[in-house]
Amino acid sequence: MNPEPRLVEVRRNVLKQNDVVARALRERFRAAGVSVVSLVSSPGSGKTAFLEKTLTLLRPNHRVAALVGDLATENDAARLARSQAPVRQITTGTLCHLEAAMVERALDDWQDLHQLDFLFIENVGNLVCPSSYDLGEDLRLVLISVTEGEDKPLKYPTIFNSADVAIVTKMDLAAAVEFNWDTAYSNIQAVRPGMRVFRVSAKTGEGMEDYLGFLAARLTQLRPAAV
């Protein structure tokens, strides 16, 4: 028995389990040719309204479905179902974020991924915790609404760095809350240089066309053979 403590090297990634599942999901999505887009934001920034509009506008020309994470209620799923797209709720209970294994479980006995163009995953409203968890998506959108203040990116640089594209929502309220676009844009660029930003209003439809065009272009990239 050696009473002297000693240090041994281990090098193990704490989130490895999630990363392994996320990687498998990403391969599965790629093989099925489905573009998987996730949405993160703080509570109340308009994720559900934005997603409902997205689903409604895409549906005439694309096959779409959505998974929606929520702490306790099924209200969001009910709202999204109005778009007529298949929607499945993931109730996380007290968990503040989605994990890859929850997405994997939710896909069981549900949609044939090969029959989809886009699968959307709405994360739990939270700008902190979701940043650590890869869900296997090929595009992560971070949403901020004009009512939240222009400095949101500076307060949550980590989530902006885990996302690919920023969406500024509720543009119809911009004038009423004296939203300063230049400041918001430069704050986004400060924490994530080169980040693509779209300005939208789910209510009036402003800016939706640009953003949907961007999604469609990505789908074409993903499936060069698709028409």
Add this chain to the structure above:
Amino acid sequence: MHELSIAMSIVELAEEEAERRGVHINAVHLKLGALSGVVKEALLSSYEMACADTPLQGSRLIFEEVPVIVFCPHCQAQRTLSSVQWFCCSECGTPTSEILQGKELEVTALEIQE
């Protein structure tokens, strides 16, 4: 607050190592990147909770906090960020989002007692 589930993963991982090696663990060394999305203080108190009634009870969690390192395309060099609110080269000011380090959440070593 996802620190508790992360603390539980750390304890689980350390318990596994302890069992495999047949040793007692005094301390767990964790590398924590400035962009890991984890708050050190919250993880510390969660760790204590997660250790309760496990062989890890009473063990310490020792942090190695690592800053964000980016690659500057202009200088063609690695640069340490002075602030996570300003992703640019600390020498020439060129904006960059090519992150080389800073997202780590990794158990690097264990202080063991045989």
